[in-house]
Amino acid sequence: MQKSISIIVLFIFLSARVSAIEGLHHAALFYEKNEKQLIPYIEIITEINPKTVGFVKTKLGHWQQQVIIQIDAKADTGWTRLKTYILKGMESDSMQVAPLFDLNRVYTPIKTSACRVVLTDKSNLQNVQFWEDSIQIDIYNQTQVHLSSIQIIDKQGPFDSTIQEPVFLKNGLYQIPSSSLFLENVKVVNCYAESYQLQNKDTIMYQFYISKKAFGEAINHLIYFDTLFGEGVFAHQKTFPIHQLKSGNYFLNLIANTKENVVLTKQNCFFQILNTAPIELAINKEDTTKEEKLPTTFLNLATTFIAKYNTAQLKAILKMIAPVSSAIEKAQIKQFLSEPNDTYMRYFLYNYWEQRNKTNPAQAWNEYAEKIKIVNKLYTRAGKIGYETDMGITYLKYGAPNEQISVQNETGALPYTIWQYNTIGKRNIQGLFLFYIPPFALNEYLLLHSNVIGDVFDPNWRASLYTSGQSPIGDNSRALQYFNRK
Numbered sequence: 001m002q003k004s005i006s007i008i009v010l011f012i013f014l015s016a017r018v019s020a021i022e023g024l025h026h027a028a029l030f031y032e033k034n035e036k037q038l039i040p041y042i043e044i045i046t047e048i049n050p051k052t053v054g055f056v057k058t059k060l061g062h063w064q065q066q067v068i069i070q071i072d073a074k075a076d077t078g079w080t081r082l083k084t085y086i087l088k089g090m091e092s093d094s095m096q097v098a099p100l101f102d103l104n105r106v107y108t109p110i111k112t113s114a115c116r117v118v119l120t121d122k123s124n125l126q127n128v129q130f131w132e133d134s135i136q137i138d139i140y141n142q143t144q145v146h147l148s149s150i151q152i153i154d155k156q157g158p159f160d161s162t163i164q165e166p167v168f169l170k171n172g173l174y175q176i177p178s179s180s181l182f183l184e185n186v187k188v189v190n191c192y193a194e195s196y197q198l199q200n201k202d203t204i205m206y207q208f209y210i211s212k213k214a215f216g217e218a219i220n221h222l223i224y225f226d227t228l229f230g231e232g233v234f235a236h237q238k239t240f241p242i243h244q245l246k247s248g249n250y251f252l253n254l255i256a257n258t259k260e261n262v263v264l265t266k267q268n269c270f271f272q273i274l275n276t277a278p279i280e281l282a283i284n285k286e287d288t289t290k291e292e293k294l295p296t297t298f299l300n301l302a303t304t305f306i307a308k309y310n311t312a313q314l315k316a317i318l319k320m321i322a323p324v325s326s327a328i329e330k331a332q333i334k335q336f337l338s339e340p341n342d343t344y345m346r347y348f349l350y351n352y353w354e355q356r357n358k359t360n361p362a363q364a365w366n367e368y369a370e371k372i373k374i375v376n377k378l379y380t381r382a383g384k385i386g387y388e389t390d391m392g393i394t395y396l397k398y399g400a401p402n403e404q405i406s407v408q409n410e411t412g413a414l415p416y417t418i419w420q421y422n423t424i425g426k427r428n429i430q431g432l433f434l435f436y437i438p439p440f441a442l443n444e445y446l447l448l449h450s451n452v453i454g455d456v457f458d459p460n461w462r463a464s465l466y467t468s469g470q471s472p473i474g475d476n477s478r479a480l481q482y483f484n485r486k
Contacts (some may be wrong), residue, residue, distance in 0.1 A: 020380065021067070022049040023119050024179040025131045028149035030105075031139070031196055033233050038139045038146060038196055041107045042115050044071060047179045050089070050097035054123030058091055065089035065097060066122040071106055073135075074114040082106045086122065103167055103176070110137055114312070126382045132312035143264050144199045145256045150269035152252075153190040154178035171235040181271040181308070187243040193236045193254050193267065200231040204264070207255045208238050213302040214251050214268050220244060244279045248272070249307045272308055305362035306346045314345045320372050321352065323393040371396055381444045390447035394433055394455075398424060401433075407478050412466050414438060417445055418482050424452055432482055436465055451483070 024047045031038040048067060055063040067087045072079045083106050090098050108115065114134050121127035138146060159174040168174050170192055183189060197204055209223035222240050236254060250273060255266040309317065318333045325333060329352065336345050350361060357364035375395050376386035386392040401419035408415045414436050421431035431452045435445035449461035458464070465479060 020052060020376065021119050021121050021127045021129045022052045023047065023117070023129055023131065025117050025133075026151075026177060026179045026181070027115050027117075027133045027135065028151045028177065029135055029137065030148045030194060031146065033196055036198060038198075039107065040110060040112070040137050040139065041105055042071075042073075042112075042135065043103070043105050043151075043177070044115070044117060045177045045179045046087075046100075046102045046104075046117060046119075048087070048100040048102075048119065050099055052127075053089075053097070053100070053121050054127070055095050056123045060091065062091040062093060063095050064091045065100065067100060068118075068120040068122055069102065069104075070118040070120070071104065072116040072118070073108045073112040074116065075109055075111040076113075079116065080109065082108060105167060108135070108137075110139060112137055132310075134311050138265070144197065144202050145204050145264050146196045146198075147254055147256060147265055147267040148194040148196075150191055150193045150252050150254060150267055152178045152181060152183075152269065152271060153192055156190060171237050173237075181269070182274070183242070183271060184274040185276060187241065189240050189242050189252075189271070191238050191240070191252055191269070195228070195234045195236065195254075195256060197228065197231050197234065202230065203259055204228050205257045205259065205261075206236065207253070207257070208236055209253055210240055210242070210245075211251050211253055212249070214270075215253050215255070215266060216251070242273060243275070245273055245275060246278050247274050247276075249302050249304075251302065270302070270307060304346075304350055305365060306350050311340060311342050311345075314342065314349065315340060317349060318345065320387050320396075321349075321368070323387075323396045324368075325352075368396075371399075382442055384444065389444060391435060391445050394419065394447065398431065405478055405482070410477060413477065413479070414465055414467065416448070416465060416479060418478065420482070434461060434465070434479060434483065438464070449483070 026045050028043045029040060030043055031040055033039075046069065050065060053065045053067060056066055058064050066089070069085055069087055070081060071083045072081050074080075083104070085104075087100055087102050089100055090096060112135050114132055116130065116132045119129040119131075153175050155174075155176040157174050159169050159172065168176060175192065177192075191208075193208075195204070195206065204227070206226040206228065207218075207223060208226070209218040210220075211218055222242075224238050226236065228234050240252075250271055252269040252271065253266065254268070256264045258264060306314075315337060318336055322330055322333050332348060336348065349365075353361035353364045372387050375389075375392035379386040379389045379392040379395070381389065387396060398421055402422045403418075403420040405418040405420070407413065407417070410416075416434060416436040419431075419433040419435070423429065424431035429452075432450060433447060433452070433455070434449040436448045437443065437445055447456045448464055449458045450456050461483075462479075
């Protein structure tokens with residue numbers, strides 16, 4: 001079962017510049033049935049942007065892109081490494097890059113609550129991406145039927161065992177899952193799931209459909225019904241026409257019921273559609289499957305910009321906004337980070353941005369997210385992402401400084417940088433920030449002193465900055481020139 005496949009689609013790109021490694025991932029939980037036992041495994045699809053990966057020299061003297069992929073599982077005792085391997089690109093005499101695609105299946109402990117993928121650029125071990133998603137294994141549930149995750153299928157067709165690997169074989173077809181849940185101007189969505197019936201006399205009725213909210217009413221008659229008998233593993237392979245759906249957030253839902261219409265178990269998958277020219281369907285006034293109209297006082301989170309993020313991403317966003325939050329908001333963020341609650345975190349984040357832009361909270365978040373991208377690019381260091389560094393936090397609070405003075409070789413002083421703002425926020429005052437690299441920091445600038453109320457203020461900053469513990473004599477120090485005169 002543990003098998004990785006790399007598909008490399010060639011195109012030419014010559015560049016010596018590499019940004020932070022970027023990968024899209026999607027994890028799906030399936031089970032292997034062994035008599036009456038279900039053995040869980042995770043199927044992870046990863047697509048890596050080749051422009052974000054450097055090159056290494058092979059033994060033959062060729063250039064090649066190589067990415068170390070680590071798959072971890074989280075249980076009550078913490079994280080456990082399940083598998084580590086190297087995904088390799090094409091070897092070439094020049095720096096030719098190709099998109100890197102990987103599909104991997106790996107068994108996971110039955111108490112797994114989350115999975116994690118760590119990508120490391122082998123040409124630069126500090127170029128790392130972490131991705132995490134929650135996993136819910138329910139084999140302890142004594143119900144007679146269990147469901148896998150729902151996958152959106154990117155490509156499918158006849159399976160040829162002479163050229164295609166078994167990892168791509170599902171339901172007799174060659175199938176490649178999508179790493180993205182964003183569908184742009186596509187006419188149909190292909191999806192796949194499995195059900196595992198454990199009793200040989202059971203009759204299970206299934207509904208597979210699309211809705212606007214999780215397990216809500218089916219819209220536009222996009223629903224399939226199946227009735228399956230007896231014990232076994234059953235494939236649910238469906239194709240939904242979505243050319244008539246408007247741009248927005250949707251859910252794929254799979255529900256298993258008894259003959260008496262009692263829900264046994266259910267599963268859903270969130271996805272987004274961008275449809276620039278939807279085909280409008282005539283809807284009968286008596287049609288109860290049309291899009292559900294929610295009361296204006298009810299906030300349907302599934303239709304907001306927050307819906308696309310998983311729990312791990314929500315926690316990351318909370319950390320991103322902490323530097324620009326009020327004292328009360330920071331207390332709430334701290335509580336969420338220590339005791340995460342998915343629904344409450346979503347409401348908090350939506351309200352947070354609505355308070356900053358009543359008419360378009362998504363725009364407020366998108367504008368801030370652009371700042372996050374900037375600080376991550378400028379200030380990310382080994383082991384710490386940009387928005388968690390002192391420089392990154394200062395940038396998020398006050399924007400780019402009007403002037404930066406970098407001092408690397410001043411006699412008797414550690415390396416330091418001064419940021420000067422002509423005005424700080426709405427206050428008509430000049431702001432100064434002194435960052436330095438102490439001996440224990442790994443090339444990371446820490447905020448030592450500032451003249452801005454509410455930020456770090458250290459009247460003894462000179463003792464920390466100057467290795468002798470004393471300030472230099474005269475006007476040779478840029479730090480003294482700025483902070484003594486202000």
